Amino acid sequence: xxxxxxxxxxxxxxxxxxxxxxxxxxxxxxxxxxxxxxxxxxxxxxxxxxxxxxxxxxxxxxxxxxxxxxxxxxxxxxxxxxxxxxxxxxxxxxxxxxxxxxxxxxxxxxxxxxxxxxxxxxxxxxxxxxxxxxxxxxxxxxxxxxxxxxxxxxxxxxxxxxxxxxxxxxxxxxxxxxxxxxxxxxxxxxxxxxxxxxxxxxxxxxxxxxxxxxxxxxxxxxxxxxxxxxxxxxxxxxxxxxxxxxxxxxxxxxxxxxxxxxxxxxxxxxxxxxxxxxxxxxxxxxxxxxxxxxxxxxxxxxxxxxxxxxxxxxxxxxxxxxxxxxxxxxxxxxxxxxxxxxxxxxxxxxxxxxxxxxxxxxxxxxxxxxxxxxxxxxxxxxxxxxxxxxxxxxxxxxxxxxxxxxxxxxxxxxxxxxxxxxxxxxxxxxxxxxxxxxxxxxxxxxxxxxxxxxxxxxxxxxxxxxxxxxxxxxxxxxxxxxxxxxxxxxxxxxxxxxxxxxxxxxxxxxxxxxxxxxxxxxxxxxxxxxxxxxxxxxxxxxxxxxxxxxxxxxxxxxxxxxx
Ligand code: PMP
Numbered sequence: 097x098x099x100x101x102x103x104x105x106x107x108x109x110x111x112x113x114x115x116x117x118x119x120x121x122x123x124x125x126x127x128x129x130x131x132x133x134x135x136x137x138x139x140x141x142x143x144x145x146x147x148x149x150x151x152x153x154x155x156x157x158x159x160x161x162x163x164x165x166x167x168x169x170x171x172x173x174x175x176x177x178x179x180x181x182x183x184x185x186x187x188x189x190x191x192x193x194x195x196x197x198x199x200x201x202x203x204x205x206x207x208x209x210x211x212x213x214x215x216x217x218x219x220x221x222x223x224x225x226x227x228x229x230x231x232x233x234x235x236x237x238x239x240x241x242x243x244x245x246x247x248x249x250x251x252x253x254x255x256x257x258x259x260x261x262x263x264x265x266x267x268x269x270x271x272x273x274x275x276x277x278x279x280x281x282x283x284x285x286x287x288x289x290x291x292x293x294x295x296x297x298x299x300x301x302x303x304x305x306x307x308x309x310x311x312x313x314x315x316x317x318x319x320x321x322x323x324x325x326x327x328x329x330x331x332x333x334x335x336x337x338x339x340x341x342x343x344x345x346x347x348x349x350x351x352x353x354x355x356x357x358x359x360x361x362x363x364x365x366x367x368x369x370x371x372x373x374x375x376x377x378x379x380x381x382x383x384x385x386x387x388x389x390x391x392x393x394x395x396x397x398x399x400x401x402x403x404x405x406x407x408x409x410x411x412x413x414x415x416x417x418x419x420x421x422x423x424x425x426x427x428x429x430x431x432x433x434x435x436x437x438x439x440x441x442x443x444x445x446x447x448x449x450x451x452x453x454x455x456x457x458x459x460x461x462x463x464x465x466x467x468x469x470x471x472x473x474x475x476x477x478x479x480x481x482x483x484x485x486x487x488x489x490x491x492x493x494x495x496x497x498x499x500x501x502x503x504x505x506x507x508x509x510x511x512x513x514x515x516x517x518x519x520x521x522x523x524x525x526x527x528x529x530x531x532x533x534x535x536x537x538x539x540x541x542x543x544x545x546x547x548x549x550x551x552x553x554x555x556x557x558x559x560x561x562x563x564x565x566x567x568x569x570x571x572x573x574x575x576x577x578x579x580x581x582x583x584x585x586x587x588x589x590x591x592x593x594x595x596x597x598x599x600x601x602x603x604x605x606x607x608x609x610x611x612x613x614x615x616x617x618x619x620x621x622x623x624x625x626x627x628x629x630x631x632x633x634x635x636x637x638x639x640x641x642x643x644x645x646x647x648x649x650x651x652x653x654x655x656x657x658x659x
Pocket of ligand 1: 192299461
C-alpha cells in the first residue's frame with residue numbers, strides 16, 4: 097500500500113505525501129498534534145518575508161499590517177467559539193499556559209484554605225498539576241470526579257463532589273485518551289448551582305466539535321492551535337469578560353501596562369493585560385490562516401467523514417481478537433486507546449513506526465487515568481479528516497500481523513538460551529560484541545529490518561533476576577520500565593545486566609551493552625556512542641524526540657561507572 101486516497105482535504109497537507117522509514121507515512125497521532133495545511137506553512141513564511149514587525153507599538157506601515165493580521169486572527173477565534181467580545185480571547189502558548197494563567201491569576205488570589213477545586217480522573221496533566229500547585233499555595237483541596245464504564249465523567253452523583261465549598265470545576269471536553277464527549281453541560285449546570293466557576297479544557301474537542309461558549313455558559317475555555325491545523329506555541333484562553341477584568345495580570349512586562357512609574361504602574365485593558373511581552377506574532381497570524389482554512393471547509397462534510405472513519409476503525413480494531421479497549425463502546429471522535437496483552441505498548445508503536453505508521457504509546461500525560469483504569473499505559477490511534485480507510489486497513493493489517501507472528505530469523509534465533517535469569521556469572525549477555533552488532537546490522541538495510549534486528553535482540557536478551565529490579569536499578573527517564581546493574585572486578589572491568597518491559601528497549605540495551613560490557617571505565621568513556629548509533633543507522637533512536645530512553649540508559653551507565 098503506497099498511496100492513500102487523495103481527498104481534496106488531504107491534498108492540502110504536504111507532509112502527508114512523505115515517506116517514513118521507506119514507507120508512505122500514515123499519521124495517526126493527531127491528538128498529539130495535527131499536520132499543517134500548505135496555507136498555514138506559507139503564511140508563516142510570508143509574514144517573515146513581507147510584514148515582520150512588532151505589533152501594537154510602532155507607528156509604521158509594517159507594524160500596522162502585522163497588527164491588523166494579528167488582531168484579525170483574534171476576531172476569527174471569537175467567531176469560532178461564539179464569544180461575546182474579542183477582549184475575551186487571550187493569546188497564550190497553548191492549553192497548558194491558559195490553564196496555568198487561570199490557576200495563578202484567578203486561583204492564587206481567590207482560593208482559601210478549605211476551598212475545593214474539582215477535576216476528573218480523565219484529565220491531562222496540564223489540567224491537574226497547575227491546580228495542585230495553586231492548591232498547595234492557597235490551602236485549597238482537590239476533589240476528583242469518577243468516570244462511568246464508557247470513560248465519560250459520571251453524572252449520577254455530581255452533587256456528591258460539587259457542593260458549597262467548590263470554587264471551580266475544571267474538566268476536559270473530550271479526554272485525550274478516551275475520545276468521548278463529556279457531559280460538560282450537566283457539569284456546568286451543577287457547578288453554577290453552587291456558584292462555582294467552570295474551566296473546560298477543549299484541547300481535544302476544538303478540532304472535532306463546534307464549540308459555542310455562550311451556549312455552554314462556561315467561565316473559561318482553553319485550547320491549542322496546533323491540534324487544529326495551526327502552528328505550535330499558540331493557544332487560547334477564553335474567559336468571560338467580567339471575570340477577566342477582575343483578575344490580576346499573570347505575567348508582567350511590556351504590552352500589558354498602561355502607565356509605569358517607580359511609584360505606581362497601571363495595567364492595560366483586556367486582552368493586552370494578559371499578553372505581556374512581544375507575542376508569537378507569526379504563530380497568531382498563521383493560526384488565523386488555519387482558521388480561515390477551516391471556515392472554507394464543508395464542516396458538516398468533514399464531521400460526517402470523521403464519523404465514518406470512527407465507526408470503521410472501531411469495528412476493524414474490534415476484529416483483532418486479543419485487542420482490549422480501555423473503555424466500553426465506540427468513541428465519539430476517531431481516537432482509540434487500547435492494549436494488546438502479551439505485547440508491550442512501546443513494542444507495538446516501534447513496530448508500526450518501522451513501516452511508517454505514527455501512533456503514540458505510553459501514559460499520554462494522564463498518569464492518574466492510567467492508575468484509575470488499572471493499566472500501565474496504552475496504544476493510541478488518533479485520526480483526522482485527512483486520514484483514509486485504506487490507511488486504517490494498512491494499520492489493522494500490521495496490528496494483526498504483529499499479534500499473530502513470532503519473530504524468527506537472523507543468527508540470534510539459533511542461540512538457544514535457557515529460560516533462566518541472567519547473573520553476572522552467566523556469559524550470555526557478554527557474548528555479543530560491537531562486531532557482532534555491526535555484522536547483524538550490515539545485512540539490515542531498511543528501517544524495517546533494522547527494527548526487526550532490535551526486536552530480535554530484545555527477545556533473546558536474558559531476563560534480569562527479579563531481585564535486581566529495584567528502585568535503585570531503575571533507569572530514570574525511560575518511559576517503559578528499564579533496569580541496569582553493574583559489577584566491577586579487581587582489574588576494574590565492568591559487567592552489566594539490563595532488562596526492560598519493552599522488547600524494543602531490551603534490544604537497544606543489548607546494543608549498548610555490547611559496547612560497554614567487559615570494559616574499564618576509561619574504555620567506556622572513550623567509546624563514542626553517537627558514532628556507534630550513527631554507523632548502525634540507528635540515529636533515530638538518539639534523536640531528541642525518541643532518544644530519551646537511550647540517553648537515559650547511557651546516562652545510567654556513566655553514573656554507575658563514576659560512583
Ligand atoms: N489537555 C488535553 C486534553 C490535551 O490533549 C493536551 C495536549 N496533549 C493538553 C491539555 C495540553 O496542550 P498543549 O500541550 O498544547 O498546551
